[in-house]
Amino acid sequence: MQIPIALAARLPWVATAIRLGLGWVFVAAGWPKFTDPEGTVRSVRAFQLVPETFVRPFAYALPTLELVLAVLLVLGLLTRLAGGATAALMVMFIFGIAMAWGRGLSIDCGCFGATGTTVADPVAGYIKDTLRDSAFLAGALVLVWRPFSRLSLDAMLGLTHPPRATELVPIGAGDL
């Protein structure tokens, strides 16, 4: 796919911002879940989607994966893979929330750890969570599309490259 030169010049910094943003989100979401495994087990169970046998393994694996992705994103290591995994997780979260909403469950998503509190208006929460995760999904897809970013291990190790000249179309910043 061809991209305008003006965008190509900015994209590596945009990708860096997305990486650090998503990395921070995964720390904020993964750490409380990781340190409260029992609460996470209950949150996963509340969605009534994962069979009981797999509830515990799932609840233990999810925050670990989130923290690992946080490390990859912040370091900028394997950005395309991390972006793809992030996108897959977001699709899964959006699906889970949509299912809870559709089946009329009144649950707190537990996205940033189990709160253990009741929610007065679950639908408002579902809308907010879905919009938020969709924004994260869009960011993750940008990383899959153009993983080259500044301040990244990928660039230092030569794992990603800036777009080649043949991929650029000459549109200036004024045309954007």
Place this chain on the structure above:
Amino acid sequence: MTNARTAKTTREKAAELRAQAERQESRRRSMLITAAVAAVILIVVAAVVLVRVASNDQKAKEAALNGPPANLVSGGFLVGNPSAKATIELYEDFQCPVCKAFEAANGAAIKAWVAAGTAKVIYHPVAILDADTKYSTRSASAAAAVVNADPKAFLAFHDLLYTNQPAEGGSGLPDSQLIDYAVQAGLAKATIEPAITAQKFAGWVGLQTDDFSKKGFTGTPTVVVNGKQIGKPQSTPTPEEVKAAVEAAAK
């Protein structure tokens, strides 16, 4: 002229081949690094899952070893006449402010039904607010220790814990305070102190909390009257809702 062009072409070809070899080498290296990092990630996630599943199994074993507290009725703490027609099952967390509000709004009415023999209460302590502090587990375990020693002391202990509920997110009441309240509720210090200090029933509380979640309950207080959860989902039942349910159950 012809010779020079040929020479240049050869040079270009050589450069092209070199560039191609470099690209291949870089691709090979990047695939190697990707595979290595992906393997490390898989190992880390699998290790955490295995360790935590094992530790959970270990906890369940320890809980079984200590056993449930004595004097359980229907898996909880009975207050009232066992033959009362209406059965109120209360799932509460001693750290939960909404439970405290529920107790303040309904405690007197519930005590009156119990005194009149209209209803009995089965208290199920659960620990869902352990995230910041282990107070939920410590207090529920202490309540189990109280019931284990003397079920008649439970209600007074329960009321003391709600009246003096610590702020959420703090470190909770110290064990010495829990022991003091158990003594105020009528127990001998020597009897109750070791069980509270050792959190003898913490494992049992964990199992209770897991059961609570497996029943599909997600918040406290959860109020069940004669097998039916009352109140709108995710909202605390109002005194009117509790009254209506208990009166219907007592008929």
